[in-house]
Amino acid sequence: MADATLLAVRNLRVEYASSRSLFGKPTKPVRILDGFNLDLRTGETLAVVGESGCGKTTLANCIARFIPAAGGEVVFEGLDVLPLTGLALKAYRRNMQMVFQNPVSSLNPRLRVSAIVSEPLETHTSLDSSARQARALELLAETGLEASFIDRYPHELSGGQAQRVALARALALNPRLLLLDEPTSALDVSVQAQILNLLQRLQADHRLTYMVISHSLGLVQHISDRIAVLYLGELVELGPRGSVFATPAHPYTRALFAATPVPDPRRRRNYVALEGAVPSAANPPPGCRFQTRCPHAMERCRIENPALRRVSADHVAACHLLGDTHIDDKEIKP
Amino acid sequence: MTLTEGFRHYVVRGAALRPQPGSVLWHVRGDWLAMASLTVIILIIVVAIFGPWIAPYPEQGVGLAIVEQKLQPPGWHFVLGTDSLGRDILSRIIFGARTALIGGIAIVAIGAAVGTLLGATAGYFGGWVDEAIMRVTDVFLAFPSLLLAMTVAVVLQPSLGNAIIAISLTWWPWYARLARGQAVSIRERKYVKAAxxxxxSHATVxxxxVLPNILTPILVQAMMDIGAAILTVSALSFVGLGVPQPTADWGAMISEGRMYVQTGHWWVPTFPGLALFITIMASNLLGDAVQAAANPRTRRTVP
Structure with missing residues (x-):
């Protein structure tokens, strides 16, 4: 059961609505994700990393049904959730919750913590208000907050406390999957570690599956089981944390790691500086999407977009440098 | 900080009638004009509530005509004189304060409630819902509001209730616009997304x-609007489409009294006019001060 797939993203396509030009002619829609595939295994923590604009938040928003997909499937426990509406969608939401980047702004300033944490219970269960209050206290205890916090307003909470409240709200209905969008980036460094430890404890206690969106490699190294690297809407590398950190196969992943400062004054910086900016998603380069900034770009990269190739047992990357050991698209679905 | 908090400080902790630091009234406290306006408004409210006990001739205030004492100038018996039916003008003004306040508050309350609900719905959903609601709003705004209120009042027969309905009908679009603008920004907040x-459901969201987070500017606007609403009721009464006789109403009193100016009985329309002027002036000044205090950027710093 450990390796069973909880959520499978298949051929997902997300477009942002075309704006109309001056004379009403629709312009070409911007494809944020185009034929995207990714699997989440039950109980794992998958980190999705990449630069701003690479589509990682779009992916989470699409899985959480906040934005519509233009095509493809998101299969949760064998059921495609993209066409769901009404009660079926509500049932899916019960199993999947998202936690947002800035915890304070994800809490309504006019509601007390008790109302915030019991809102999911009020929406999905028939518990009366005293039962909801009792459950809210339970959830606060679980996320490491004292019972006295129940009557506070969000502006009376610190960032870390607010994130704990947001987690308590997300856990209220015992979901199976949590989408964590930059769960610590708005917090003080000292608080980040506490939240990460809390996340790990909650995962163990509830058999939760995490998809963590982040650009912080420190966080990723601490918490993830597997890492997915995105560049301009495409998966460029996917593998177990240890393998990806030890032997990054894609030039982009290597540049990403090299650009992360190491807190060691004796170590010299020797990063492969990336030249130029990320190309626009509205007008991606031909061939490999990374070719405009890749230090190893070859003739072939300008013509052919590389497919994913196997690096090791569970580790794949999309780069022509890895030779031509093509693998079937189905085979790489880990 | 916000208006509601300001009220809470006063009402809940009312024992110590001292504005709490940070409340709107606390920021207004150094502004003598605003404090004078507030005093005047509280005075008018007290007069309106206790009218029957304060008025020197309550039965004349209600409408009892005593023709023998008509058109007496201000003096010892009748401080502000009597009107053409011999009624004490001071008593009429005191009873008129009730009409004015009931009318003004009811119009603003109905207009704000309807407008806020429609505007918040439009702003929250966006798209065609927004288009539909806001185009209807535009249609209402395109009519001259007093003319629309007069037309409705004619159809409904003159009475205070109908005047309130008629004027509320022209009042809500302003609140719809205000609420929509606020709701458009709240819609993008993360807590709405989280919910x-x-x-x-959309209705619960x-x-x-949405509603609790857009209420502050709407309450401020409502406070500023009460004066204008009172004026509009008076305008309807002035043209005979508002409050019918014998109920006391400042607008109707000015209307009845205006022909006596030429015959030298200046006090008949002048005092109700002054009452109207003072009330609206106080309401506007207080509204301005509250609006300035509600916005930290225009807030006056009082040591």
Whole structure:
């Protein structure tokens, strides 16, 4: 059961609505994700990393049904959730919750913590208000907050406390999957570690599956089981944390790691500086999407977009440098 | 900080009638004009509530005509004189304060409630819902509001209730616009997204997450509008489409009294006019001060 797939993203396509030009002619829609595939295994923590604009938040928003997909499937426990509406969608939401980047702004300033944490219970269960209050206290205890916090307003909470409240709200209905969008980036460094430890404890206690969106490699190294690297809407590398950190196969992943400062004054910086900016998603380069900034770009990269190739047992990357050991698209679905 | 908090400080902790630091009234306290306006308004409210006990001739205030004492100038018996039916003008003005306040507050309350609900719905949903609601709003705004109110009042027969309905009908679009603008910004907040992610229905999101967060500017606007609403009721009464006789109303009193100016009985329309002027002036000045205090950027710093 450990390796069973909880959520499978298949051929997902997300477009942002075309704006109309001056004379009403629709312009070409911007494809944020185009034929995207990714699997989440039950109980794992998958980190999705990449630069701003690479589509990682779009992916989470699409899985959480906040934005519509233009095509493809998101299969949760064998059921495609993209066409769901009404009660079926509500049932899916019960199993999947998202936690947002800035915890304070994800809490309504006019509601007390008790109302915030019991809102999911009020929406999905028939518990009366005293039962909801009792459950809210339970959830606060679980996320490491004292019972006295129940009557506070969000502006009376610190960032870390607010994130704990947001987690308590997300856990209220015992979901199976949590989408964590930059769960610590708005917090003080000292608080980040506490939240990460809390996340790990909650995962163990509830058999939760995490998809963590982040650009912080420190966080990723601490918490993830597997890492997915995105560049301009495409998966460029996917593998177990240890393998990806030890032997990054894609030039982009290597540049990403090299650009992360190491807190060691004796170590010299020797990063492969990336030249130029990320190309626009509205007008991606031909061939490999990374070719405009890749230090190893070859003739072939300008013509052919590389497919994913196997690096090791569970580790794949999309780069022509890895030779031509093509693998079937189905085979790489880990 | 906000208006509601300001009220809470006063009402809940009312024992110590001292504005709490940070409340709107606390920021207004150094502004003598605003404090004078507030005093005047509280005085008018007290007069309106206790009218029957304060008025020197309550039965004349209600409308009892005593023709033998008609058109007496201000003096010892009748401080502000009597009107053409011999009624004490001071008593009439005191009873008129009730009409004015009931009318003004009811119009603003109905207009704000309807407009806020429609505007918040339009702003929250966006798209065609927004288009539909706001185009209807535009149609209402395109009519000259007094003319629309007069037309409705004619159709409904003159009475205070109908005047309130008629004027509310021209009043809500302003609140709809204000609420829509606020709701458009609240819609993008993460807590609205979080609520939708939980599976909370649109109606509940509007009620629980949007409305409470757009209320402050609407309450400030409502406070500023009460004076204008009172004036509009008086305008309807002035043309005979508002409050019918014998109920006391400042607008109707000015209307009846205006022909006596030429015959030298200046006090008949002048005092109700002054009452109207003072009330609206106080309401506007207080509204301005509250609006300035509600916005930290225009707030005066009082040591």
């Amino acid at each position: 939708r992610g939980i599976g909370v 509007i009620r629980r997450h």
